[in-house]
Amino acid sequence: MIGDVTALLQQLSDGDGGAHAKLIEILHPELRRIADHRMRTERSDHTLQPTALVNEFFLQCARRGPIAWRGRAHFLAAASEAMRRLLIDHARAHRSEKRGGGVLRLQLDDFVLPHAEPFVDALEIGEALDQLAAEEPRMARIVEMRAFGGLTFREIGDALAIDERTAKRDWQVARAWLVGRLRKR
Numbered sequence: 001m002i003g004d005v006t007a008l009l010q011q012l013s014d015g016d017g018g019a020h021a022k023l024i025e026i027l028h029p030e031l032r033r034i035a036d037h038r039m040r041t042e043r044s045d046h047t048l049q050p051t052a053l054v055n056e057f058f059l060q061c062a063r064r065g066p067i068a069w070r071g072r073a074h075f076l077a078a079a080s081e082a083m084r085r086l087l088i089d090h091a092r093a094h095r096s097e098k099r100g101g102g103v104l105r106l107q108l109d110d111f112v113l114p115h116a117e118p119f120v121d122a123l124e125i126g127e128a129l130d131q132l133a134a135e136e137p138r139m140a141r142i143v144e145m146r147a148f149g150g151l152t153f154r155e156i157g158d159a160l161a162i163d164e165r166t167a168k169r170d171w172q173v174a175r176a177w178l179v180g181r182l183r184k185r
Contacts, residue, residue: 009069024058027072031057031079037150038083048090057082073158077141080149088126128181132174138162139174146171 005026011019035050042048057079061067069075133140138160145151145159153171157164 005072005075009071009075013066013068015066020058020062027075028054030076034076034080034149034151035083038080038087038148042087048087053083053086056086060086071158073155076149076151076155077145077159080151081141081144084126084129084144084148088123091123091126124182125178128178131181132177136170136174136177139170139177142167142170143174143178 005023008019008023008026012023031054032050035053038053039048039050060082067078069078129140129143132143141160142156145156146153151159153164153167156162156167156171160167162170
């Protein structure tokens with residue numbers, strides 16, 4: 001099956017539109033798992049559903065045109081990052097509709113601060129991740145894939161072409177950096 005996905009990604013990169021439908025069929029369960037993982041951290045009254053998040057990701061892919069995918073792990077990592085950005089954009093739109101009325105919050109078990117609520121403003125974590133990406137892009141990608149996409153360290157390592165242990169170490173450093181940044185706020 002992984003070979004099928006790799007071949008389909010290559011066909012998609014070459015502009016074969018037929019590969020898109022086959023890819024959706026094969027990877028939809030895995031992308032749904034990533035979307036479910038992302039949605040678990042969202043507020044309970046969120047208007048987006050995991051399936052809508054997956055569909056929006058595929059629409060973005062179709063709009064962008066051919067992308068040179070390096071394989072299944074690269075595709076899943078990109079999907080995870082795109083879903084995070086879609087949720088952040090949705091939060092910004094929701095906040096602007098309310099003119100600052102409600103704070104949109106994420107439950108981030110991996111970033112719970114001592115003596116604090118286990119919730120963090122969605123835009124706050126997005127801003128912190130953007131700052132981390134400016135300083136340490138690989139670490140930011142690891143956080144996105146791990147905390148928001150639910151990818152394993154092995155999958156992260158494959159996506160970024162690094163060792164699994166390196167992914168795990170970078171995760172620990174990035175987590176500490178983010179906790180420190182969120183604690184300051």
